Amino acid sequence: MARKRMIDPNIWQSEDFGKLSNLAKIVFIGLFSLADDEGRGRANPTYLKSSLFPYNEGMRSADVEVALSEISRNMSVVFYSCDGSSYYSLLSWDNFQKIDKPTNSKIPAFNEENKEIRRLFGEESTSTSRRLSPNKNRIEKNKKEIKESEKKFFPPTFEEVQKYVTEKQLKVNAQQFYNYFTEGNWIDSKGNQVKNWKQKILTWNGYSNQNQSKKTNAANFEQRDYKDFSSFYANIKGG
Secondary structure, eight states, X not given: OOOOOOOOGGGGGOHHHHTSOHHHHHXXXXXXXXXXXXXXXXXXXXXXXHHHOTTOTTOOHHHHHHHHHHHHHHSSEEEEEETTEEEEEETTXXXXXXXXXXXXXXXXXXXXXXTTEEETTGGGSOOXXXXXXXXXXXXXXXXXXXXXXXXXXXXXXXHHHHHHHHHHTOOOOHHHHHHHHHHTTTBOTTSOBOSOHHHHHHHHHHHHHHHHHHHHHHHHHHHHHHHHHHHHHHHHHHO
16 A cells, blocks of 8 residues: 655745646656655656556656656656666655655666666756755755754653653652643743753752751751750759
């Protein structure tokens, strides 16, 4: 069963994509939907015609082939043949598709050094480095967004807090900790966004130990003071 694919909404503002004819635009998006988990697929015009336009009787394989030629000149795709079969490879695939547990491709990878592999559409196709360059800014932007999303703080559930406190055998009141930070939108006492809630629990645990130590010392002091006063009072009474 085919997987769902992501289409970057910025594609509609892409100058390179805008150079394509309407047919070539549909075919290019179709290449994404038909690609395997490594961004490769069959580039036979007859196959693509039957897969992308099954009910369009007026569509010709030759029309699809012209569209593929347009795509090869303007987009980050390489078309090639190997052992008599035609294939394509989407060069920026990994930057726009995040696939969980990908399946290895059964299609041979494009390799210019492999004499059995021949690039299709001749020299009119742009070079690999040229194809990648129009998308450079967008790729860098996507990488930055992914990096920022990885740093984004996701508040824990109460169950997660309680489980961590129990596992670490901490002296923190899990409910009190959770309520405090939830009501404060996970902003600490210094006005900073919490980045690591587990670290905050350990900090609270440190405060709890300090407070417990102070209470113990105070209790010992009060007990000692009381004993001294009793002794002093007994001496006065006896005198």
